[in-house]
Amino acid sequence: MTDSSEHSPAIKKPSAAQKDGPLQTRLYRYICTARIWLFWERYVPVFLLAALIIGLFLIGVFSGLWERIGDPWRGIAFIGALYVLVRAAYAAQKRPLPSISDAKRRVERDSGQRHRPLDVLDDKPAIGAEGWSAHYERAVSQSKSLNSPKLIPTVQPRDPYYLRYALPVMIAGAMIMGSGNNMERLRRSVLPVWQSGINPAEVSFEAWIDPPDYTGRPPIYFKGQDIDSIPEGSEWVARMNGAKTPTRPQLRLGGKSHYLRLTKLGPKSFEARAAIDRSGEAIWRIGSKRQTWPLNVVADSPPNVTLEGVPEADKQDRLVVTYSLEDDYGVTELRLQMAEIQADSVDPFAQSSSITIPLSSGSLPKAVNVETKQDLTRHPLAGKKVIARLVAVDGANQTAFSDETYFRVPDKIFVEPLAKAVIEQRNLVLSAIDTEYAPEPQTLNRAGIIYDTYQPEMRLERAPENIERAALLIEAVTDRPEGLFQDPTVYLGLRNVRARLRYAREASVLAPIPDELWSIALRAEFGILGTALEEMREAEVALREGMARRAPQREIDTLFERYNRAVEAYTEELRRQALEEGNFAEGGNGGGGGLQSTDEIEELLKAIEEANRAGDVEGARRALAQLAEVLENMKIQLSQSQGGGDGEGMQGEMSEEMKENLEELADLLGEQRELQDETEESQRNAEQEGGDGENSALSPGELAARQEQLQDLLTELGKDAEKFGLFEGDNSSDNEAIAGQDGEDDSQTGGGSEQGDEGDGTGRSENAEDALSRAQEAMSGAAGALRNGDLEQAGDAQAEAIQALRQAGQSMAEAALARSGQQNAENGEESDPLGRENGGANSEDSDIDIDNRDNAQRSRELMEELRRRAAEQDRAQEERDYLERLLKRF
Known part of the structure; x- marks a missing residue:
């Protein structure tokens, strides 16, 4: 017989189908119990002291004792408990683990049985079966008399005061005291850092x-x-x-x-x-x-946005969008999402573009029927019918959409053939700008091909068809520029675009070209004025966006300065164009009818700056919108002045000699301004180099020579003006009727309040002869200062000359218009559009009782009303034609 217990690591629990199954189950339970008691008797006495000390430490942890007294007591207790635990573990590892055989012996010994009956039940005969049955039956009989093993008391001798029962109760009580914070206290108690009480x-x-x-x-x-x-x-x-x-x-x-x-x-x-x-x-x-x-x-609810009505175009080809929105804390971003209508599109907005709509503040909680105007004439979708919706985003990046609508995006109508041609090429480029170029050829066949340095097979021939066509058409337009291009800027811009189209290798480098072609088309259509207007609008948009997002003050100041310069350039170009064309309304401000608001422009610019400095974003936005409207009205009134049909001005047709004289004065003014810029550049170079300016573009001597040339030209121009009678009648009552305004307007547009005080005491600006004399003196002083090398004094004198030339141009234009009006009256044009005699209206013998004390002011009000009505594009064409005829007659 072999001892199977030495080879069996554990006794197996029998199944219910085995013979003597209940006996086997009972014996299995006895052996497991015996093994547990053996573990308890061998190791509990070893860990008893450690458990007691650790229990006391935990009581201090959960009750908050260590948190209150802190170190070193917490550290001592923790180290002591850890030491006792390690020592107990070291002692325990020296004791062998109870085996299955030990458990069997414990059961047999506690039941008083000998000869190991439990081993016989698991054993098999080694040699023969003779006598094995009797031996097995005897072992079964002994096993039936086995009893459950008893635990030998091992803790009682070491814990006679029953602390083992009190310790768990104390730990539970401490945990109740620290309920909700026990794990945090336990974590802190074992951290190896100094903890203060x-x-x-x-x-x-x-x-x-x-x-x-x-x-x-x-x-x-x-x-x-x-x-x-x-x-x-x-x-x-x-x-x-x-x-x-x-x-x-x-x-x-x-x-x-x-x-x-x-x-x-x-x-x-x-x-x-x-x-x-x-x-x-x-x-x-x-x-x-x-x-x-x-x-x-x-919870933050998503925003709600509604598109009020169908967007439509206004008189300035801007898209008018009316919307309402609401959000818990405010919408931070509003976009107009548009997509070209596709017949077979499942998602109409799969390929869409978005236009950001500026909000009145960085976060707008509610808006009802707010109207915004967007200039989309340069957008790729301009002129196309689109499906659109509004997209509102709040501060939590929650998005809401409005209902979809359909409309046609307004586009700009170009009249000049060259501008129309440029726009056509722009549309070609836009249609293919997102199309990738064909792959580069791996091998090049040069047989019979003239070598070209720009390698068309690597560039233009790989481009989309519309890019190739645009390049060829621009080449054809610019091949013979004689007689076609009046403005070299347009020609050079097209040649530059043509070269970039030819040399491009991929579509990404063509991205800036549509915007450049748009600027070229505006220049071809409107000249320098169109470029100035575009720059002013871009500066205005940048300033609006900066104020809306509450940009830093330094950035706002930079944007405002840029906008201020753009407004100045635009109004200056309007004034120059009015001088060249001889178009003056009865404001006498040296420009078109809109230029009589120069003082208002200055006031609005100042209001914008002051509101921005004070943090009044809404006030700055209102002033900016009002200024944009004033500038737009200036443009409209100038276009009405130019649209006389027969070349007649507001007061009559100006003679060609007078126009040429005024154009020469405008050219002289431009040259004087350029000379002032060169003088300032020389002064900056001299200050940087610490010398006398000899290394600048022009030396002081050369600048003085040019100044003297301009002075000679001014002398000749003054003689011509006197010959044409532009110095006559400056103080006449007729001229006062044309140019008479309040002292505020004249002080702003006529050279300042000092000049107004030097006049006749009525608040009018000085006459042309005095202004030219003052310009002569300023030019002479500038030339002398340049000869002496005093660039700063020369710059001040040149600025005075520019101011005097502007005043002279204004006064000469008023005199020219007054003479034209008098000539028309002498030629028999003495009846108003209703057939009444103009001369009789102011006759002392007239039977009609009309108050003549404010006749000039009344005339100006009537003219302004006529202009306003003529500018309204929604009026019938017949009515607008009649209004234009009235304007010509007046």
Whole structure:
């Protein structure tokens, strides 16, 4: 017989189908119990002392004792408990583990059985079966008399006072005391860092809610009361003062709990922060002091946006969009999403483009029937019918869409053939700008091909068909520029675009070309004025966007300065064009009818700057919109002045000699301005180099020579003006009727208040002869200063000359128009459009009682009303033609 127990690591539990199954089950249970008792008897006495010490340490942990007294006592207790535990483990590892055989022997010994009957039940005969049956039956009989083993008392001798029963009760009581913070206390108790004791009486808490920036709400403090509603996405902030090593606060949101990391602010000051998106509570417990903050989070609803009516074009070809929106805390972004209508498109907005609509503030909570105007004439979808919708985004990046609508995007109508040709090429480029180039050829066949340095097979021949066509058409237009291009800027711009189309290797480098072709088309259609207007509008858009997003003050100042320069360039070009064309309304301000608002422009620019400095974004936006309207009216009135049909001005047809004289004065003014720029450049170079300016573009002597040439030209121009009678009648009553305005307008547009005071005492600006004399003196002074090398004094004198030339041009234009009006009256044009005699209207013998005291002012008001009505494009064509005829007659 072999001892199977030595080879069997564990006894197997028999199945119900085995013979003597109940006996086997009972014996299996006895053996397991015996083995457990053996483990207890061998190891519990070894770990008893360690368990007692660790239990006492845990009582100190959960009750908050170590948190209160701190180190070194906590450290000593922890090290002592750890030492006893290690020592007990070392002693336990020297004792063998109880085996199955030991458990069997324990069962047999406790039952008083000998000869190992349990081993016989698991054994098999080694040689023969004779006598085995009797031996097995005897073992079965002995096994039936076995009893469950008994535990030998091993703890009682070592714990006669039953502390083993009191210790668990004490631990449970300590855990109840530290309920909710037991794991944090346990974590802190085993940290290998110095921990100071905490006196809860010295601890104070402070907490508040930081709402998201987009809500615009200030911090909300917990001051003895709960906060009813907390915006979703807010940040909970809590600070603790009075403890060097505090516990961490606990945040419970949506049934989940976690501890927050602390940030040290001072020796006894700490802060915790957490983003909250669900309701819950925050708990911070230090010793016996416990602070709880309920967190009632209110969800942020998505915005709501509505498109009010179908967008349509206004008189200036701008798209007018009217919308209403609403959001809890404000919409931060509003876009107009457009896509060209496709017949077979499943998602109409799969290939769409978006236009950002500026909002009145960075976050707009509500708007009702707000109208915005967008210039989309240069957009790729201009002139096409589109499907569109509004897209609103709030501060939490929640998006809402309006209902879809259909409309045609307004486009700009070009009349000049060259401008129309440029726009056609722009459309070709736009249609193919997103199309990739063909792959580069691997081998080149040069047989019979003239070598070309720009390698067309690597560039233009790989381009999309429309790119090739645009390049060839631009080449054809610019091949013979004689007689076609009046403006070299247009020609050079087209040649530059043509070269870039030829040399491009991929579509990405063509991205800036559509915008450049648009600028070229505007220049071809409107000349320099069109370019100035485009730059002014771009500067205005940039300034609006900067104010809407509340850009830094430094950036706003830069944008405002850029816009100011653009406005100045635009109005200056209007004035120059009016001088060249001889178109003057009865404001006498040296330009078209809109130029009589120069003082208003200055006031609005000043209002924008002051509102911006004061932080009044809405006021700055209103002033900016008003200024844009004033500038647009200036452009409209100038175009009406030029649209006389027969070349007649507002007061009659100006003679060709007078026009040429005024054009020469305008050219002289431009040359004087260029000379002033060169003088300033020479002054800057001299200051940088510390010398006398000899290394600049022009020396002071050369600048003086040019100044003297301009002075000679001015002398000749003055003689011609006197010959044409432009110095006559400057102070006549007729001229006063044309140019008479209040002193405020003249001081702004006529050279300043000083000149106005030098006149006849009526607030009018000085006459042309005096202004030319003043310009002569200023030029002479500038030439002398340049000869002496005093560039700063020369610049001041040149500025005075420019101002005097402007005043002279204004006065000469008024005189020319007055003479033209008198000539028309002498030629028999003495009846008004209703057939009444103009001369009789003011006759002393007239039977009609008309107040003549404010006749000039009344005339100006009538003319302004006629112009306003003639500018309204929604009036019938017959009515507008009649109004234009009235304007010509007046």
